[in-house]
Amino acid sequence: MNLRNTTLFTAAVLAAAHFPAQAGEADPAVARGRYLVQVSGCNDCHTDGYMPRSGNVPEAEWLQGSSLGFAGPWGVTYASNLRLIVQDMSAKAWRAHARAERRPPMPWFNLARMSDGDLDAIYRYLKHAGPAGAPAPTAIAPGQPIPTAHIVFVPQPPSGPVQVSAAAKE
Ligand code: HEC
DSSP: OOHHHHHHHHHHHHHHHHSOOOTTOOOHHHHHHHHHHHHTTHHHHHBTTTTTTTTOSOGGGTTOBOSOEEEETTEEEOOOOHHHHTTTOOHHHHHHHHTSOOOTTOOHHHHTTSOHHHHHHHHHHHHHHOOOSOOOOOOBOTTSOOOSOEEEOOOOOSOSSOOOOHHHHO
């Protein structure tokens, strides 16, 4: 092994130690993408139940979107099924798509600042995860009825104790 090969080998070993690869996963970008979606919070909204279960959701269920609506002055939005939307996109199209302005509460202004390399890693991860689940419901315009469970994202003035009805706790 010459010096260059030794360096590459060491880098590969270190990368594997940081991001444990799954069996048969040859592309190191996949492991990096998995790490990025986990620590940059994508699962918090794009994976059903991720917040209430403190991240304890099997990886096979990640990033399939959610039918829990986010209601506010913008109407109602739903976190998209990222595993489906990426399927017919090139890596280049994904970069542009990921950086486009979105409605709340999508933190698009943070994602827009992600480096090309990191966005590409998330792309590789989504492709590796493969298509699964159903598309999230279509967003609803302000003032329309809301046919799904939803969280109202509107700041409230100071008040007495929060009233949570039995139905809302389910
Ligand atoms: C706080 C909740 C939240 C978080 C965190 C979040 N998203 Fe989103 N995301 C949404 C919602 C809601 C939408 C739909 C916005 C709309 O309809 O305008 C969305 C839309 C998107 C879209 C557009 C998808 C489409 O339908 O074409 C992409 C791409 C995306 N998110 C990627 C990400 C990635 C990558 C992360 C992690 C870095 C992330 N999101 C984190 C809530 C979130």
